[in-house]
Amino acid sequence: MPTEPLSQKDIEDRLAELPGWSVEDDALTRTYRLGSHFAAAALVMHIAQTQEDLNHHSNLTLGYNTVTLAVNTHDAGGALTAKDFTLAERVEKLAAAHTT
Numbered sequence: 001m002p003t004e005p006l007s008q009k010d011i012e013d014r015l016a017e018l019p020g021w022s023v024e025d026d027a028l029t030r031t032y033r034l035g036s037h038f039a040a041a042a043l044v045m046h047i048a049q050t051q052e053d054l055n056h057h058s059n060l061t062l063g064y065n066t067v068t069l070a071v072n073t074h075d076a077g078g079a080l081t082a083k084d085f086t087l088a089e090r091v092e093k094l095a096a097a098h099t100t
């Protein structure tokens with residue numbers, strides 16, 4: 001997958017398809033709130049597996065009952081690329097099973 005930096009318009013268009021995600025400090029970011037600490041930890045493990053599958057890794061933070069991801073593309077000097085949005089889309093899909 002290409003690691004060219006996305007334009008501001010590309011970023012805005014893609015964000016429009018990802019409710020709950022935003023760009024904070026140059027990283028694509030989302031926080032999930034779970035029903036317990038253990039449920040949040042289980043989501044972290046599922047996200048970690050997906051990140052390994054994609055070979056694309058966010059900064060992943062486990063709180064009491066929250067999971068926060070912040071990701072950009074190191075190979076593109078910290079810019080946002082399609083890889084970041086692919087990860088976000090995959091995480092949105094898998095998180096649905098943890099948050100219903």
Ligand SMILES: C[C@H](O)[C@H](O)[C@H]1CNC2=NC(N)=NC(=O)C2=N1
Nearest residue numbers: 055056057058072073074075076
């Ligand atoms: C060598 C390894 O494939 C690269 O360092 C991968 C690993 N995970 C990565 N994760 C992120 N967020 N950006 C990268 O550029 C990246 N590159």
